[in-house]
Amino acid sequence: KAGVTQTPRYLIKTRGQQVTLSCSPISGHRSVSWYQQTPGQGLQFLFEYFSETQRNKGNFPGRFSGRQFSNSRSEMNVSTLELGDSALYLCASSFSRSGFPGKETQYFGPGTRLLVL
Amino acid sequence: AQKITQTQPGMFVQEKEAVTLDCTYDTSDPSYGLFWYKQPSSGEMIFLIYQGSYDQQNATEGRYSLNFQKARKSANLVISASQLGDSAMYFCAMRESNQAGTALIFGKGTTLSVSS
Numbered sequence: 001k002a003g004v005t006q007t008p009r010y011l012i013k014t015r016g017q018q019v020t021l022s023c024s025p026i027s028g029h030r031s032v033s034w035y036q037q038t039p040g041q042g043l044q045f046l047f048e049y050f051s052e053t054q055r056n057k058g059n060f061p062g063r064f065s066g067r068q069f070s071n072s073r074s075e076m077n078v079s080t081l082e083l084g085d086s087a088l089y090l091c092a093s094s095f096s097r098s099g100f101p102g103k104e105t106q107y108f109g110p111g112t113r114l115l116v117l
Numbered sequence: 118a119q120k121i122t123q124t125q126p127g128m129f130v131q132e133k134e135a136v137t138l139d140c141t142y143d144t145s146d147p148s149y150g151l152f153w154y155k156q157p158s159s160g161e162m163i164f165l166i167y168q169g170s171y172d173q174q175n176a177t178e179g180r181y182s183l184n185f186q187k188a189r190k191s192a193n194l195v196i197s198a199s200q201l202g203d204s205a206m207y208f209c210a211m212r213e214s215n216q217a218g219t220a221l222i223f224g225k226g227t228t229l230s231v232s233s
Contacts, residue, residue, distance in 0.1 A: 031218065031219050033218070033219060033220055033221075035223075042223060042224075042225045042226065043208065043223035043226075045220045045221070045222070048217075048218040048219060048220050050218065055217055055218040056216070056217045056218035056220050058220070088160055090160075090162060092162070094219045096218075096219055103150055103167065103169060104212075104219045105152070105164050105167060106152075106164070106219060106221060107164060108154075108161055108162035108163075108164075109161065110159065110160055110161045111160040111161065113160070
């Protein structure tokens with residue numbers, strides 16, 4: 001079974017631009033979560049999508065947004081990029097059965113490294 | 118307050134030795150799950166092991182085992198017989214039952230260096 005894929009793997013943008021990152025989950029997985037990883041803040045949860053609906057959201061400004069398509073693929077968008085948005089953006093998918101998701105394992109993609117100049 | 122604390126920024130171990138990576142957590146939820154992930158320099162997070170708060174036994178997966186001490190709120194990862202390929206960043210993470218969805222709260226991580 002193919003793993004989680006993310007495109008592009010590397011991206012260089014300038015301040016003020018916007019960027020769209022893509023994530024394809026493992027086949028059959030319905031939940032996609034996004035994380036931002038920086039040396040200073042570590043891994044921080046951005047948001048989660050399940051059945052095309054945002055199920056949970058972290059503490060990030062509105063410049064960060066996402067969506068999920070009917071095939072479970074997800075995109076995240078960052079508008080008006082700032083230098084501090086330079087990070088590794090990780091996408092994770094899980095099957096997410098209904099009910100308590102406590103034991104659901106998230107499987108991560110290789111990430112997109114974004115550099116904002 | 119931090120929910121997941123990993124106090125060891127870096128650990129060094131020789132090949133074939135065992136190593137313990139510390140993780141303490143903070144939650145008032147009686148039902149929660151604890152996860153360990155490995156992140157090599159390539160960036161991808163690799164799932165290693167899971168421990169549920171109600172699991173009676175400590176989790177084991179091959180060379181990985183979890184020393185789960187619920188009363189102390191600690192979930193230390195034990196890697197037996199270290200290999201050079203174990204050199205990576207290791208993250209402890211938690212999910213509480215009272216949260217929506219499957220999001221994980223991560224610690225800051227521990228860098229493990231294995232030498233020959």
